Amino acid sequence: xxxxxxxxxxVRYSSGDLEEAEKVLVDEHVRDCxxxxxxxxxxxxxxxxxxxxxxIEPEGExxxxxxxxxxxxxxxxxxxxxxxLKGFKPNLAVSGALATVFIVGIFTFALLGPGTLDGVFTxxxxxxxxxxxxxxxxxxxxxxxxxxxxxxxxxxxxxxxxMN
Amino acid sequence: MQSxxxxxxxxxxxxxGAFSELMKRHYKGVVNYIYRFTNMRDNSEDLxxxxxxxxxRSAKNYRPEAKFSTWLYKIATNVSxxxxxxxxxxxxxxxxxxxxxxxxxxxxxxxxxxxxxxxMKEHIFKALEFLPEREKVAIMLCKxxxxxxxxxxxxxxxxxxxxxxxxxxxxxxxxxxxxxxLAKGGGYGV
Ligand SMILES: [Zn+2]
Numbered sequence: 552x553x554x555x556x557x558x559x560x561x562v563r564y565s566s567g568d569l570e571e572a573e574k575v576l577v578d579e580h581v582r583d584c585x586x587x588x589x590x591x592x593x594x595x596x597x598x599x600x601x602x603x604x605x606x607i608e609p610e611g612e613x614x615x616x617x618x619x620x621x622x623x624x625x626x627x628x629x630x631x632x633x634x635x636l637k638g639f640k641p642n643l644a645v646s647g648a649l650a651t652v653f654i655v656g657i658f659t660f661a662l663l664g665p666g667t668l669d670g671v672f673t674x675x676x677x678x679x680x681x682x683x684x685x686x687x688x689x690x691x692x693x694x695x696x697x698x699x700x701x702x703x704x705x706x707x708x709x710x711x712x713x714m715n
Numbered sequence: 716m717q718s719x720x721x722x723x724x725x726x727x728x729x730x731x732g733a734f735s736e737l738m739k740r741h742y743k744g745v746v747n748y749i750y751r752f753t754n755m756r757d758n759s760e761d762l763x764x765x766x767x768x769x770x771x772r773s774a775k776n777y778r779p780e781a782k783f784s785t786w787l788y789k790i791a792t793n794v795s796x797x798x799x800x801x802x803x804x805x806x807x808x809x810x811x812x813x814x815x816x817x818x819x820x821x822x823x824x825x826x827x828x829x830x831x832x833x834x835m836k837e838h839i840f841k842a843l844e845f846l847p848e849r850e851k852v853a854i855m856l857c858k859x860x861x862x863x864x865x866x867x868x869x870x871x872x873x874x875x876x877x878x879x880x881x882x883x884x885x886x887x888x889x890x891x892x893x894x895x896x897l898a899k900g901g902g903y904g905v
Contacts, residue, residue, distance in 0.1 A: 563883055604832075613738065617767055
């Protein structure tokens with residue numbers, strides 16, 4: 552058997568994974584081969600050498616620390632929305648300014664928007680209404696005359712001076 | 716004494732005391748596994764906390780299909796690998812020494828044995844770093860955690876035959892790398 556194959560068997564020997572028949576093979580080869588004998592010694596020493604890396608003793612209260620970590624995380628999650636709001640605290644002035652602009656905007660629109668005419672009706676507005684009504688009536692009369700070419704048209708609007 | 720699986724099922728049902736008991740059983744092993752995996756003493760306890768936090772958070776979905784310890788060390792392996800990948804590779808021994816912050820050794824009188832072990836620790840870590848991931852995990856679990864090949868196969872999600880191959884190939888490489896420290900008569904033998 553070649554030394555390379557024997558070395559593979561030697562490692563399995565040291566790992567406790569070799570059948571008795573294979574062990575005999577290794578023992579016989581090692582007796583006559585110095586190189587493999589040295590390899591056998593190194594292989595047998597390997598596992599024990601790895602023990603030179605000592606265990607450490609963890610410092611502090613591991614379990615207590617764990618539950619502290621858990622409660623810190625849970626508090627963070629609970630904070631959720633409120634935490635988000637807290638984050639805006641330093642920008643309170645900006646938020647306040649924006650809110651003011653928004654509210655003032657709404658009031659300005661309410662005072663000067665189209666709904667204002669319905670809210671405050673003055674005598675000037677009444678005159679405007681009469682002019683607009685007359686204009687409307689004249690337009691209707693004109694339109695009716697023009698549309699007459701298409702057949703009989705209801706002119707009752709004109710006759711009655713308003714809607715039936 | 717209740718089994719790990721029983722304690723984990725109690726945790727799943729909302730019993731935190733059961734999880735404390737589980738941690739008491741396993742935290743030292745997990746801390747040391749991560750310590751040897753990363754060679755970073757300072758971080759090993761924090762990373763072990765992360766491992767148990769992940770276990771605790773996934774307790775709701777726990778199904779006792781495999782041994783608790785194999786599940787635990789699978790998570791510990793993932794956390795260690797993620798940590799190592801985020802760290803600059805191929806640190807020299809001096810750099811490892813600086814980043815490690817190994818304070819324990821400075822508190823006891825320095826003897827030849829301590830010097831030997833300290834040096835060997837660095838040689839072993841570098842040798843293990845040289846191994847492919849799966850060979851390193853298989854060797855570490857077998858050697859330091861006393862796992863059987865079957866248990867390692869659950870962690871690595873492979874066959875027992877594959878685990879044996881990883882261990883044997885890894886051992887052969889370690890024999891070559893650590894050759895000067897395995898000479899006849901020197902160091903620590905079996
Ligand atoms: Zn030979």
